[in-house]
Amino acid sequence: MAGDLPAERELYGLEVKWDGIRALIHLDGGMRVSGRHGAEYTRRYPEISSYGLRDVIIDGEVVALDRRGLPSFERLQRRMHLTDPEPRMLELYPVTYMPFDLLYLDGRALFDLPYRDRRALLDELDIGAPPYFPGDSDLLSATHEQGLEGVVAKRLDSPYRPGVRTPWWVKVKNLSTREVVVGGWKPGKRRRAGGIGSLLMGVFTERGLTYVGHVGTGFTEATLDELFAMLRPLEIARSPFVNPVPWRNHWVRPDLVGEVAYTMVTDEIRLRHPVWRGLRPDKIPAEVLL
Numbered sequence: 001m002a003g004d005l006p007a008e009r010e011l012y013g014l015e016v017k018w019d020g021i022r023a024l025i026h027l028d029g030g031m032r033v034s035g036r037h038g039a040e041y042t043r044r045y046p047e048i049s050s051y052g053l054r055d056v057i058i059d060g061e062v063v064a065l066d067r068r069g070l071p072s073f074e075r076l077q078r079r080m081h082l083t084d085p086e087p088r089m090l091e092l093y094p095v096t097y098m099p100f101d102l103l104y105l106d107g108r109a110l111f112d113l114p115y116r117d118r119r120a121l122l123d124e125l126d127i128g129a130p131p132y133f134p135g136d137s138d139l140l141s142a143t144h145e146q147g148l149e150g151v152v153a154k155r156l157d158s159p160y161r162p163g164v165r166t167p168w169w170v171k172v173k174n175l176s177t178r179e180v181v182v183g184g185w186k187p188g189k190r191r192r193a194g195g196i197g198s199l200l201m202g203v204f205t206e207r208g209l210t211y212v213g214h215v216g217t218g219f220t221e222a223t224l225d226e227l228f229a230m231l232r233p234l235e236i237a238r239s240p241f242v243n244p245v246p247w248r249n250h251w252v253r254p255d256l257v258g259e260v261a262y263t264m265v266t267d268e269i270r271l272r273h274p275v276w277r278g279l280r281p282d283k284i285p286a287e288v289l290l
Helices: 073-080 087-092 115-124 139-145 221-234
Strands: 012-016 021-027 031-035 056-063 096-105 150-155 169-173 176-187 196-205 208-215 250-252 257-262 275-279
Touching: 012 115, 012 139, 021 096, 073 087, 096 115, 139 150, 176 208, 176 221, 196 221, 196 257, 221 250
Parallel strands: none
Antiparallel strands: 012 150, 021 031, 021 056, 056 096, 150 169, 176 196, 176 250, 176 257, 196 208, 257 275
């Protein structure tokens, strides 16, 4: 579950939150790699090693690192849908496995062992598992400085419960904020049908208003109604963005500025995990620069 750092931080360990895909390694005479819900990943990620182990199940994250050594979900997306990647794709977009938990060892299920004990056994395997840190450390600040997504706080005495969201593991994300120009809106579905589903965001570059993503969270129903009333009179026939925008949208004159929180900016200049914080009537669109 997502949240803030726990108050009783001495009861927790902190791990780096890797921006990747969860995967289990099953080593029982052969090797099988599966997704969290059982999807078959073995041929998809041939770089993952068996570590020379037997009778082991490991939990971890598949990540693709960029030139700076930071996880890049963009790079991982080039691989995640390839069930049998060609050698060139393996060379261009290699993946790395980050083990962080041990579920089974030498015929014994470890689900009910405390997290600290499972991690101790994992470290004894010496397979390059990234370390965890005391809950009162400054790991969250360190990940923010390094451009990482955040941390996962795990209770030291917590068991492992597969497929269940528990309060024992808390994802704590680093968030930055910035102003964006509203250039349109995507129609809503289900309970938002007939209104705004998400806002299309832009910033000004030397080319003009550049699309940087859409934001669909952080709104109350009242806020969406207010925005709908403000944007309808601003509708125009063509996109105000200089770069392509997917989907069929309602375009608006780029007069309104808002503020969003987000985790990071991708190489394609997209805001990851944006959350709407509100309008910024004190800002004019021309001030919203990349």
